[in-house]
Amino acid sequence: MADAQRVDRARILAWLQDYGVYIAVGALLLVNALITPNFFSVANIQTQAVQVAPVVIVALGMALVIGTEGVDLSVGSSMALAAAVLPLYLGYGAGVAIAVALAAGAGAGLVNGALVAFVGIQPILATLALLVGGRGLALVVADGQLKQIENPALLSLGAEDIAGIPILVAFALVLTLGVAFLVKKTTFGRHLVAVGDNRVASQLAGLPVGRVLVGVYVLSGLFAALAGVLASARLTASDPSSIGNLIELSAITSVVVGGTPLSGGSIRVVGTVMGALLMQLLRATLIKHDLPDSAGQMTQAVIIVLAVYLTRERAT
Amino acid sequence: MTDRSWLPLLRRYGSVVVLALVVVVASVAFDTFATFDNFRNIAIQSSFPAIVALGMTFVIISGGIDLSVGSVFALGGVVAAYGSRWGTVPALGLSLGIAGVFGLINGLLIARTRLAPFIVTLATLLAGRGLLLSITEEGSHTYLVPRDSFFTLLGQGSIFGIGFPVWLTLFLFAVAGIVLHHTGFGQCTFAVGGSEEAANLMGLPVVRTKIGVYLLSGLLAGLAGALNAARLSSGVTILGVGLELDAISAVVIGGTLLAGGSGHATGTLAGVLLLGVIQNSINQIGTLNSSYQAVISGLFLVVVITVQTALGERRTR
Numbered sequence: 001m002a003d004a005q006r007v008d009r010a011r012i013l014a015w016l017q018d019y020g021v022y023i024a025v026g027a028l029l030l031v032n033a034l035i036t037p038n039f040f041s042v043a044n045i046q047t048q049a050v051q052v053a054p055v056v057i058v059a060l061g062m063a064l065v066i067g068t069e070g071v072d073l074s075v076g077s078s079m080a081l082a083a084a085v086l087p088l089y090l091g092y093g094a095g096v097a098i099a100v101a102l103a104a105g106a107g108a109g110l111v112n113g114a115l116v117a118f119v120g121i122q123p124i125l126a127t128l129a130l131l132v133g134g135r136g137l138a139l140v141v142a143d144g145q146l147k148q149i150e151n152p153a154l155l156s157l158g159a160e161d162i163a164g165i166p167i168l169v170a171f172a173l174v175l176t177l178g179v180a181f182l183v184k185k186t187t188f189g190r191h192l193v194a195v196g197d198n199r200v201a202s203q204l205a206g207l208p209v210g211r212v213l214v215g216v217y218v219l220s221g222l223f224a225a226l227a228g229v230l231a232s233a234r235l236t237a238s239d240p241s242s243i244g245n246l247i248e249l250s251a252i253t254s255v256v257v258g259g260t261p262l263s264g265g266s267i268r269v270v271g272t273v274m275g276a277l278l279m280q281l282l283r284a285t286l287i288k289h290d291l292p293d294s295a296g297q298m299t300q301a302v303i304i305v306l307a308v309y310l311t312r313e314r315a316t
Numbered sequence: 317m318t319d320r321s322w323l324p325l326l327r328r329y330g331s332v333v334v335l336a337l338v339v340v341v342a343s344v345a346f347d348t349f350a351t352f353d354n355f356r357n358i359a360i361q362s363s364f365p366a367i368v369a370l371g372m373t374f375v376i377i378s379g380g381i382d383l384s385v386g387s388v389f390a391l392g393g394v395v396a397a398y399g400s401r402w403g404t405v406p407a408l409g410l411s412l413g414i415a416g417v418f419g420l421i422n423g424l425l426i427a428r429t430r431l432a433p434f435i436v437t438l439a440t441l442l443a444g445r446g447l448l449l450s451i452t453e454e455g456s457h458t459y460l461v462p463r464d465s466f467f468t469l470l471g472q473g474s475i476f477g478i479g480f481p482v483w484l485t486l487f488l489f490a491v492a493g494i495v496l497h498h499t500g501f502g503q504c505t506f507a508v509g510g511s512e513e514a515a516n517l518m519g520l521p522v523v524r525t526k527i528g529v530y531l532l533s534g535l536l537a538g539l540a541g542a543l544n545a546a547r548l549s550s551g552v553t554i555l556g557v558g559l560e561l562d563a564i565s566a567v568v569i570g571g572t573l574l575a576g577g578s579g580h581a582t583g584t585l586a587g588v589l590l591l592g593v594i595q596n597s598i599n600q601i602g603t604l605n606s607s608y609q610a611v612i613s614g615l616f617l618v619v620v621i622t623v624q625t626a627l628g629e630r631r632t633r
Contacts, residue, residue, distance in 0.1 A: 124434070294450035
C-alpha cells in the first residue's frame, strides 16, 4: 500500500518534471486570453517572440553545456564580443562582419572548452574568467563606444519577417530543431549525453571526452555570438557595454525550468524553449497589468526553486 | 620528496607572494602609488568586497557557492539607510536581520532539501533584487542617511587616519581565522567540504554546519552593505551587481579550492587586495580605460586557476 503510494508519487513528480513547464505556459496563455485585451494580436505575439528569441538561442547552447554537467557563465560576454567586432568589419560587407563576429564567439568557446577539457578546471571558474575578461576585451575593441549600425542587410535581420515570422524568431526555431536533431540523432549528441552522465566511464569506454567538451563550449559561444549579432541588428546599434548583461542567468533559468537537470546526462531541448517562453510570458503578463518588475523577479525565484526541486526528486 | 615540500606552501600563500610582487612593481613604476593616501584609498575600497569575500570563503570551503551576496549587499545597504532615521541600532539591526533571513533561507534549502547551491542562491539573487526594487519604488527612490548621525561615522570615521571599515575588516578576518582553524564549527566546515559523506558518517552536524556558513555569508554581505551605505550616506540601489563574481574570484585567487575542503582567510584578504591594487595601478596609468582592468583580472584568474589546478594535481599524485 505504502509502496504503491510511493510509486504514484514518483510517477506524478516525473510527469510534472516532463510536462510542468508546458502546463505553466498553457495556464499563463489561458489566463491572458481571459484577462488581457489584445494579448493574442499578431503584433503582440510578434513582439513577445522577438524579445524572447535571443534568450532562446543562448539557452539552447547553455542546455548543451549543462547536459555535460557544466555551465557557461561567459555567454553575455561572448554576445558583447560579437557585437563589438561587428561594426569593425561591416566595411567588407555584412556577411564578412557576421562571420568574424561568430568566429569571435567560437574562439571564446574554444578557450572555455580547452580550460575545462584539458586543464581540468571546473566549468563555473573557467567561464567566470571569460565573463570578467570578455566584456572588458569587447569594450577595449570597441573603444568603449556605442556604434550605430547602418548596413541594410544586417539591419534586415532584426527588422524584417518571412511570411509573418520575424527573421530573429525564424533563427531561434531553426536552431531549436537543429539542436534537437543534434542531441537525439547524431553521434556527437549521444557522446555528449554520455559524458554528462558519467565522465569517467565515458573516458574508460574510449569516447572522445575532450573533443566533446570543447565542441559543446564552442557551440555555446557560437550561439551566444549569433544572439549578439541578431540583438545588435534589432537594436540597430553595437552596444558592448550593456548587450547580454546577466543573460547567463536567464539562460540557466530557462534550461533548468525546462526540466534539464544540472547534474548532466539529459537534455530537454523543447523544454528549454518553453522555459524561456514561460519567463517571458510571466514578465509580459505582469507588465500588461501594471504590476512592478520586482514582483516578476520574486515569482521567477520561486519558479526556479520549484523546478529544481522537481528535477531533484527524479535524480534520487 | 622533501624538495617538493614548497609546492603546497606556494599554492597556499602564492597570492600573498604575488601581491607583494605587484606592490613592489607598482611602487617603482608609479610615483603616486606608494603614498599613505593611496594605500588608505585602496584599503577602504577593498574593505567592503573583503567582508563579502570572507563569508564566501566559508561557503566555498564547505563545498558550496553563494551567488546571492551581491543582492544581499545592496539590500543591506538600502534597509540600513532606511532604518538609520531611527538611529544606528535599528539601521544595523534591520540590515543584518534581512541579510540573516536570506542566508538562513539559502542554508535551509541547501542543507535540508539538498538542492544545488548554485541554483538556490541564483534564485535568492533574483528574489533579493526583487525585494530591493519593491521597497524603493522600483529603484527610483534612494533613502538618505541623516547627516551627522552616529551611523555615518561607522562608514566615514577613522582611527589613526585609517577608515573605520578597514579596522573592522581586519578584526573580522582575525576572528574568522581563529574560527576556521580553532573551533568545532571551522573544522566541521573543512570536513563537510572535504567529503560530505565522510563527515556524515563521522557523526558531524553536516546540516547545521551548512546552514551556518550560508547564514554567516548572508550576515557579512548585509554588514558590508550597511557599512557602505554609511560611507555613502545613502542606500544606493544599483550597487552590488556582479559583486558575487568579484568575491568568488578573490577567494579562488587566494588559494581556496572551489571543490571545497581547503582554504584560508589570509589568502582571501590577499586576493581582494590584489584585485584592488591591480585596479588602482591601472587608474595610475591614466591613459588606459577601466575596461583593461576587466581584461587583466580575467587573464589573472585564468593563470591563477591553471597554476592551482596543475599544483593540485601534482600534490595528489
